[in-house]
Amino acid sequence: MLASRSWLSRPLHERSTRLFLGVLIAALAVVSLLNLALPAGHPLHVSTYTVTLLGKYLCYALLAVAVDLVWGYLGILSLGHGAFFALGGYAMGMYLMRQIGDRGVYGDPVLPDFMVFLDWQSLPWYWHGFDMAWFALLTVLLAPGLLALVFGFLAFRSRVTGVYLSIITQALTFALMLAFFRNEMGFGGNNGLTDFKELLGFDLTADATRLWLFLATGMALALGYVLCRAIVASKLGRVCVATRDAEARTRFLGYRVERFQLFVFVVSAMLAGVAGALYVPQVGIINPGEFSPIFSIEIVLWVALGGRGTLYGAVIGALLVNYAKTVFTGVMPEAWLFALGGLFVLVTVLLPKGIAGLLAYRRPRRADPDPSTTPGEASA
Amino acid sequence: MNFLTSLADRDRVFDFLVPVDSPVDVRHGPILYLEDVTVSFDGFRAIDRLNLTIDDGELRCIIGPNGAGKTTMMDIITGKTRPDTGQVWFGSRHNLLTMNEPAIASLGIGRKFQKPTTFEALTVFENLELAMAADKRILPTLTARTTGEIRARIEEVMTTIGLVELRHRPAGILSHGQKQWLEIGMLLMQRPRLLLVDEPVAGMTEQEMERTAELLTGLAGQQSVVVVEHDMGFVRSIARTVTVLHQGSVLAEGSMNQVSMDPRVVEVYLGAEADEEVA
Ligand SMILES: Nc1ncnc2c1ncn2[C@@H]1O[C@H](COP(=O)(O)OP(=O)(O)OP(=O)(O)O)[C@@H](O)[C@H]1O
Ligand SMILES: [Mg+2]
Numbered sequence: 001m002l003a004s005r006s007w008l009s010r011p012l013h014e015r016s017t018r019l020f021l022g023v024l025i026a027a028l029a030v031v032s033l034l035n036l037a038l039p040a041g042h043p044l045h046v047s048t049y050t051v052t053l054l055g056k057y058l059c060y061a062l063l064a065v066a067v068d069l070v071w072g073y074l075g076i077l078s079l080g081h082g083a084f085f086a087l088g089g090y091a092m093g094m095y096l097m098r099q100i101g102d103r104g105v106y107g108d109p110v111l112p113d114f115m116v117f118l119d120w121q122s123l124p125w126y127w128h129g130f131d132m133a134w135f136a137l138l139t140v141l142l143a144p145g146l147l148a149l150v151f152g153f154l155a156f157r158s159r160v161t162g163v164y165l166s167i168i169t170q171a172l173t174f175a176l177m178l179a180f181f182r183n184e185m186g187f188g189g190n191n192g193l194t195d196f197k198e199l200l201g202f203d204l205t206a207d208a209t210r211l212w213l214f215l216a217t218g219m220a221l222a223l224g225y226v227l228c229r230a231i232v233a234s235k236l237g238r239v240c241v242a243t244r245d246a247e248a249r250t251r252f253l254g255y256r257v258e259r260f261q262l263f264v265f266v267v268s269a270m271l272a273g274v275a276g277a278l279y280v281p282q283v284g285i286i287n288p289g290e291f292s293p294i295f296s297i298e299i300v301l302w303v304a305l306g307g308r309g310t311l312y313g314a315v316i317g318a319l320l321v322n323y324a325k326t327v328f329t330g331v332m333p334e335a336w337l338f339a340l341g342g343l344f345v346l347v348t349v350l351l352p353k354g355i356a357g358l359l360a361y362r363r364p365r366r367a368d369p370d371p372s373t374t375p376g377e378a379s380a
Numbered sequence: 381m382n383f384l385t386s387l388a389d390r391d392r393v394f395d396f397l398v399p400v401d402s403p404v405d406v407r408h409g410p411i412l413y414l415e416d417v418t419v420s421f422d423g424f425r426a427i428d429r430l431n432l433t434i435d436d437g438e439l440r441c442i443i444g445p446n447g448a449g450k451t452t453m454m455d456i457i458t459g460k461t462r463p464d465t466g467q468v469w470f471g472s473r474h475n476l477l478t479m480n481e482p483a484i485a486s487l488g489i490g491r492k493f494q495k496p497t498t499f500e501a502l503t504v505f506e507n508l509e510l511a512m513a514a515d516k517r518i519l520p521t522l523t524a525r526t527t528g529e530i531r532a533r534i535e536e537v538m539t540t541i542g543l544v545e546l547r548h549r550p551a552g553i554l555s556h557g558q559k560q561w562l563e564i565g566m567l568l569m570q571r572p573r574l575l576l577v578d579e580p581v582a583g584m585t586e587q588e589m590e591r592t593a594e595l596l597t598g599l600a601g602q603q604s605v606v607v608v609e610h611d612m613g614f615v616r617s618i619a620r621t622v623t624v625l626h627q628g629s630v631l632a633e634g635s636m637n638q639v640s641m642d643p644r645v646v647e648v649y650l651g652a653e654a655d656e657e658v659a
Contacts, residue, residue: 006523007525235522235524235526238510239510241499241501242510245501248497249497249498254486254516256516259517260518263518
């Protein structure tokens, strides 16, 4: 246990991680303060609407970190991480649906509205248990985790990597989208799950709940970031980088490469699931659109723009692109995809290492304590 | 067979902390022994009734024209290629023909391939760290700590291969020669008893060659080293015993001087080489 504590706490000794956490926590505090302390008319007041919007961005940031973990460090370009995000979201959505109770339009104490509408007599078996928060939270981790485990086991065992893997991850999320669109699946079909009332007994429309959700997302991002940093800074992280750059050589050194890939892939999928679960109560809906292949590609673009293989770059990319998206879709929604595409081309040409690459230039080399020396020093 | 699997088992976390007690038994003779080994590829005999003996701690050079079977010989020793007939023994106890590649590697036979592959994005230190004998399952790797002993071992190897100054530089920026040394260092991290090195100085500068010669001669004694090399100047500078391979079998064996005076060797190999040197 002592050993495992030390690998997890290792990032807390890194300057870059401390800086990241400091900025994040300061931002959370400032937003909360500006939301709570200032009257609604004040020019610096942050409205609850904005708080929720920021909370949504933070969910995307966590999702981007999950993608960067597998893409940046393991070299696995997943174009299907939206599926893990959506599964986590659906698990949360099912819990929120059951929380509605008899307050739905049809007033059925057990069945969600869409089931009543479809004339279903009883709850499908896989909806059982979702009235319990612990069960739903477990599913938030296990549903994406299990999918990643099965999918990854098959893919990595037969050494499917590179473009082929990217393509089948797209196929995976596309297939799930089609499945979730079907009413018979029992996930609300086209409309998805919505009209949520409360979470853990708290009113979802209340300002305080929204602020708490925002803060919870910020904490989840902080924890997810530290977990990923801990993985990346461990010897396992170096095995990942070795696998990314020379898979056969790594295998030759005696590492069971496919198991390392599977492990990291599953961790990443679970993080994506958590991001999805936090996203749903804030936006108030989950529908099959989250499974769309385009969404998964967008996530990769955030990471590429922010700077692959740095983790904080993924966060910066997700925040900036989604802020730009909000602004843009407000002004001229049709042009957003073109703007995104153009931005991507520009950055790949001018900033191949993304925004993080730009930041790294400005910092002196090796500002971080060296990963290979810190652990020993930390333990000494 | 039980004994062999227990050898392949890597439960002990810090193997290298245990005093070198390789299970190889060299009390009664050589560390490597090949007898009457033959391999055919589609009827073509790449190795033809080859006999070879390497003593414990010896540095042996193997030369021979292209296609003589040098690389194939290494493939046989490391278990990559199975001979049609013959015997291959590691010490007096281990019949290598009954073992697979990982088992042979964990017995202490390390091999450097012709083309060096290091992990470019990782530092010299990290490259050596990954190569170290250790528990290579997921959780032990995740929680592994770079203890003082591990660090000391890596320092030692970095000193041997002359890359101490470059410890924190990524392997990608190393020169070709430095990458070759790093690769040898990665082999040393596993504390091999026998090192097989295929064409170490191809593409090296004069200076790098000299350093490599020092490195390899320095290694001999602690471990046995078998070097396959084309460069005659290099072989002359390190060789104690030279084996000349031709058409899959030993043509001559002895000191560099003896061998280079052997008329058959001059004819098939050194002759051509000598012409080149004169030219
Ligand atoms: N897998 C194989 N299938 C068919 N032929 C092979 C195979 N491996 C080696 N050979 C042949 O066996 C012969 C010996 O090859 P080998 O690579 O051992 O030579 P070498 O002495 O290492 O030569 P070089 O100095 O060029 O490296 C060559 O004629 C080669 O074409
Ligand atoms: Mg060869």
